Amino acid sequence: MDIEEIRFINAAFDMNYSLFEEGLNSPRTTYARYLLKHNGGKIISEDEHKTASLLCNGAIEARVIGLDKPAMSITGSGAHGIIATMPLYGVCKVNGYSEDLLLRATALSYLVCMYIKEYSGKLSAFCGCAIAAGTGMACGLAYLKGGGLEVMEHTINNMASSITGMICDGGNQGCAMKGIVAVDAAFSSVNMAMEGVYIYNAHGINGSTPEETMRHMGQIASPGMVGTEKTIVEILERKQERQTKEP
Secondary structure, eight states: OOGGGGGGGHHHHHHHHHHHHHHHTOTTOSHHHHHHHTTTTOSSOSOHHHHHHHHHHHHHHHHHTTOSOOOOOBTTBHHHHHHHHHHHHHHHHHHTOOHHHHHHHHHHHHHHHHHHHHHHOSSSSBOHIIIIIHHHHHHHHHHHTTOOHHHHHHHHHHHHTTTTTOBOOOSSTHHHHHHHHHHHHHHHHHHHHHTTOOOOTTSTTOOSSHHHHHHHHHHHHTTTTHHHHHHHHHHHHHHHHHHHHOO
């Protein structure tokens, strides 16, 4: 498609990067400063994986602790929007990839995320930011690295067989930890797929096509995790009751 039709995606990078900076400058964040330290004290280092994780999860932490900056959402979620965009932005900055390549990779990331969410639903006990947005981002990462459709299919299989089933226990600081896991899984899934290492379609919830695999990923959430959602809510309610009773 004409690149001008997706140029609007740049607004997501601007907004989410501003949120990331707010987190990095706040004394309330911990993950952001840890990830910065492990990226050699640089926001953009020579390590694409560490840079991607820093930009992504520094922004997520800023969002979930309530700092006063907006996030650009996708499928109704700020964390989804951050994971779908910021790792790709970081990889492009490290490697000097073009804006056009970044925009196309991000459009793909958004579309895959939306496809999985169509089956999982907007709210469930399933961590859509890691699983749906993370898988979308992984496909975008494969695109940036020159992977074709087969590599993306194998990447989806690797993601489906690894982090599907990660729970959502509400918007909290744990979202940053889940984001770190999602970025790690995406890089591993893509790097393995690029070398022909992937989970075959016959195994687990993987389907005969990428679309079927993504449908299965969504179905794990809905209807699959309805009971899990009830249990999570009960745990949170018991916690709240104890806290209100404590002097």
